Amino acid sequence: xxxxxxxxxxxxxxxxxxxxxxxxxxxxxxxxxxxxxxxxxxxxxxxxxxxxxxxxxxxxxxxxxxxxxxxxxxxxxxxxxxxxxxxxxxxxxxxxxxxxxxxxxxxxxxxxxx
Numbered sequence: 001x002x003x004x005x006x007x008x009x010x011x012x013x014x015x016x017x018x019x020x021x022x023x024x025x026x027x028x029x030x031x032x033x034x035x036x037x038x039x040x041x042x043x044x045x046x047x048x049x050x051x052x053x054x055x056x057x058x059x060x061x062x063x064x065x066x067x068x069x070x071x072x073x074x075x076x077x078x079x080x081x082x083x084x085x086x087x088x089x090x091x092x093x094x095x096x097x098x099x100x101x102x103x104x105x106x107x108x109x110x111x112x113x114x
Contacts, residue, residue: 011043023035023038026038029050030050031050049112052108055101055104055105055108056105058101059098059101059102059105062094062097062098062101063098065094066091066094066095066097066098069090069091069094070091070094073087073090073091
């Protein structure tokens with residue numbers, strides 16, 4: 001054994017073919033290639049959670065668009081004192097997109113089994 005190893009203790013255990021296949025699938029899903037790192041993470045933390053942030057990124061984009069549109073409508077309304085039907089329709093459309101995206105995110109959170 002080398003003297004300068006940070007991790008001095010080795011643990012050995014056996015897996016059957018179906019277990020090693022399952023480990024490989026879980027490593028692939030977690031995007032981890034190093035088997036020792038995967039086993040160490042699982043032993044120390046108990047689980048690995050890989051989060052897809054794309055629905056939250058989409059929510060952020062929709063929020064930016066909605067606030068920009070609302071700001072433009074407010075400026076126009078302050079300038080001439082009128083609000084137009086298409087402005088109200090834009091606000092309603094943005095609200096519906098945001099509500100739908102919130103539902104997508106909450107459904108994904110509800111499926112997490114932590």
